[in-house]
Amino acid sequence: MKNIYKNSPKNLSKAKRILKKNNVIAVPTETVYGLAGNSYSDSAVKKIYKLKKRPKKNPLIIHYYSIKNLEKDAYLNDEFLKLYKKFSPGALTYILQKKKSSKISSLANGNLKSIAVRFPSNKVIKGLLKNLNFPLAIPSANVSASVSPTKATDVIDEFGKRINFVLDGGRSNIGLESTVINLCGKTKILRPGAISPNEIKKVLKKKILISKKPKKINSPGLSNRHYSPGIPIRLNCKKSGYKDAFIVFGKKYRNKKHFFNLSKKGNLNEAGKNLYKTLRKIKNLKYKKICIVKIPNKNMGIAINDRLRRASK
Ligand code: TXA
């Protein structure tokens, strides 16, 4: 497909050239696809906000190849080092205190004293980051408030011709955005994701709070309507209305018209991987309404329910 580029040395060089000119491309990660730009460049960061129609106050996550490159930009504390050892590269985003000497554009972190950082594990984005001499600001590649893309063609579905370079990394393995944890002040989860509070608790050996409402920091992942397919969603349904899309979970549901099973095996990781794909599919099939059964609220289910709650607002 036009504008979608397979992972090859030639295409990685092309991606690098575009990024060096402070232009924006779409990239794969193991969580969701993102829009990537040079985090040192005000102009690249501005282009990201404009494309996403994202409020300027909502800061971006800075993506690094390794911890070495991070030392210039943030103070690394004990809790960070423990979590990094266990979960990075991977689907955990850390909020750390930004260094004054950091070259990260203050537009990328909404002029805050902190920055969000992540080390993605997807091979394609790692290959790209390794060959750049600047970290990348990468928010999810959706127009603000809508469903995040989990494959290359979803990005085109979101942006059409406004994005002319999508690096293809196949389908995102996890399918939901990373867990965001604040390590700058009170330790707490700002956005649930693939790494569960329980797993974090085991490493830090203390109870981990999940923040309900953001106070000062305006997280889009925490704002009112988000992750929305643009049609009403009803949660905790036992059955669906005539002609509604019915999202189900587990083996007790047989294949039926209008039924979309997130995981026939009843596996929450599989359901997480299928959630955005299913919402996008239902939207494109022009359904008017979605009903969804109750999803168990543990492990990946916590992240799924978080996204569904916001999508249903
Ligand atoms: O999995 C992911 O994290 C994906 C992939 C592409 O890496 N990225 C992603 O980025 O989800 P985005 O921009 O859609 O979400 C970033 C989240 C938002 O909720 C934002 O408010 C929060 O991180 N965030 C960023 N910087 C922050 C900061 N300094 N303090 C608190 N929250 C911050």
Ligand code: MG
């Ligand atoms: Mg997002």
